[in-house]
Amino acid sequence: MQFPIYLDYNATTPCDPQVVEAMLPYFTTQFGNAASRQHALGWQAEEAVDYARQQVAALIGADPTEIVFTSGATESNNLALKGVAEMYAAKGNHLITCVTEHKAVLDACKHLEKQGASVTYLPVNSEGLIDLQQLEAAITPATILIAIMYANNETGVIQPVQAIGRIAKKHNVIFFSDATQAVGKIPVQVISDEIDLMSFSAHKLYGPKGVGALYIRRKNPRVRLTAQIDGGGHERGMRSGTLNVPGIVGLGKAAELCRLTLEHERIRMAHLRDQLENALLQLKGVQVNGNRQHRLPQVSNLAFAQVEGNALMLGFNKQIAVATGSACTSASMEPSFVLKALGLQDEMARSSLRFSLGRFTTEEEITYTIEKVTETVQSLRALNPFVG
Numbered sequence: 001m002q003f004p005i006y007l008d009y010n011a012t013t014p015c016d017p018q019v020v021e022a023m024l025p026y027f028t029t030q031f032g033n034a035a036s037r038q039h040a041l042g043w044q045a046e047e048a049v050d051y052a053r054q055q056v057a058a059l060i061g062a063d064p065t066e067i068v069f070t071s072g073a074t075e076s077n078n079l080a081l082k083g084v085a086e087m088y089a090a091k092g093n094h095l096i097t098c099v100t101e102h103k104a105v106l107d108a109c110k111h112l113e114k115q116g117a118s119v120t121y122l123p124v125n126s127e128g129l130i131d132l133q134q135l136e137a138a139i140t141p142a143t144i145l146i147a148i149m150y151a152n153n154e155t156g157v158i159q160p161v162q163a164i165g166r167i168a169k170k171h172n173v174i175f176f177s178d179a180t181q182a183v184g185k186i187p188v189q190v191i192s193d194e195i196d197l198m199s200f201s202a203h204k205l206y207g208p209k210g211v212g213a214l215y216i217r218r219k220n221p222r223v224r225l226t227a228q229i230d231g232g233g234h235e236r237g238m239r240s241g242t243l244n245v246p247g248i249v250g251l252g253k254a255a256e257l258c259r260l261t262l263e264h265e266r267i268r269m270a271h272l273r274d275q276l277e278n279a280l281l282q283l284k285g286v287q288v289n290g291n292r293q294h295r296l297p298q299v300s301n302l303a304f305a306q307v308e309g310n311a312l313m314l315g316f317n318k319q320i321a322v323a324t325g326s327a328c329t330s331a332s333m334e335p336s337f338v339l340k341a342l343g344l345q346d347e348m349a350r351s352s353l354r355f356s357l358g359r360f361t362t363e364e365e366i367t368y369t370i371e372k373v374t375e376t377v378q379s380l381r382a383l384n385p386f387v388g
């Protein structure tokens with residue numbers, strides 16, 4: 001076993017060795033610019049990008065022409081939100097999102113508010129789910145976009161995406177979903193899920209960092225966006241800039257590997273996750289944060305009453321890499337806004353750990369983690385005179 005045991009796959013994943021292998025030629029011998037139309041190096045690069053576009057589209061049931069490559073999900077989220085707000089400004093200026101979205105969505109919404117947009121931030125219930133009636137009631141004639149994530153990065157909770165898509169369609173509103181945590185982990189299909197715009201990122205699905213994609217529906221309805229980066233008109237004018245060919249090839253290969261292993265992996269993940277979770281729930285004062293049924297198979301977010309997440313991390317002695325209840329605002333010690341939105345008190349949020357498993361997680365690692373966490377929780381509680 002190698003230490004630390006990595007259980008932070010929701011933060012980032014290692015590149016699959018097959019992904020690295022696929023990328024390598026595009027750094028050296030096949031270094032062409034995909035926009036060079038005059039010679040073979042350019043054509044080869046363009047061909048590689050086209051192939052990756054097919055691989056990515058196949059994973060989510062899209063047409064290759066509906067995929068725009070970006071630098072990652074942060075950029076895709078910004079392009080979706082700002083691009084729609086700008087393009088449909090004449091129709092209206094109201095957006096609907098949710099309080100547990102990723103910062104890349106929330107901060108882009110704040111930016112739009114400063115420019116005069118009005119944004120409804122839907123609450124979530126104690127299990128992290130939005131209320132569909134509340135969503136529908138929030139729609140006004142000025143609503144141009146509903147932005148609800150597919151699955152939450154901290155809790156793994158999956159929103160009722162299909163139902164949201166149907167409501168959006170009924171009211172003629174565009175539905176955008178940040179599916180960065182869901183794509184490659186569970187079956188995500190843009191047609192049956194009725195999604196119009198969708199973000200995802202290579203480094204969350206065993207591809208390289210700094211590359212991602214935005215799915216943009218081309219029919220029923222045809223979604224239009226105002227580009228946020230102007231230049232040479234790459235990506236059908238929606239995202240200028242010389243294409244990151246090695247990165248895009250890596251995303252394509254990563255998408256293909258996910259498509260081929262998804263069914264097997266999601267069962268393996270759920271099995272290992274449940275093993276970990278059920279063992280840790282044997283301890284007193286442990287609770288699962290978020291809905292347990294509508295949840296990604298690889299995530300378990302647990303609160304350990306009366307034990308600080310940071311004390312647990314110290315107790316693990318650098319042997320286990322997980323995220324604490326201050327994840328994603330980790331520069332500060334603020335308790336997670338996602339957990340607080342579920343109604344957790346600051347203390348319980350700070351007592352929470354997010355375990356996220358992945359492709360290279362083994363049964364042996366889970367067994368070791370169960371022992372180490374159990375032992376650490378028990379010894380910390382033995383030090384605390386207020387816990388029985």
Ligand SMILES: *Cc1c(COP(=O)(O)O)cnc(C)c1O
Nearest residue numbers: 072073074102153178180181201
């Ligand atoms: C990781 C993540 C992002 C940001 O993706 P980058 O590619 O790192 O910019 C956005 N949304 C969610 C839900 C994420 O988990």
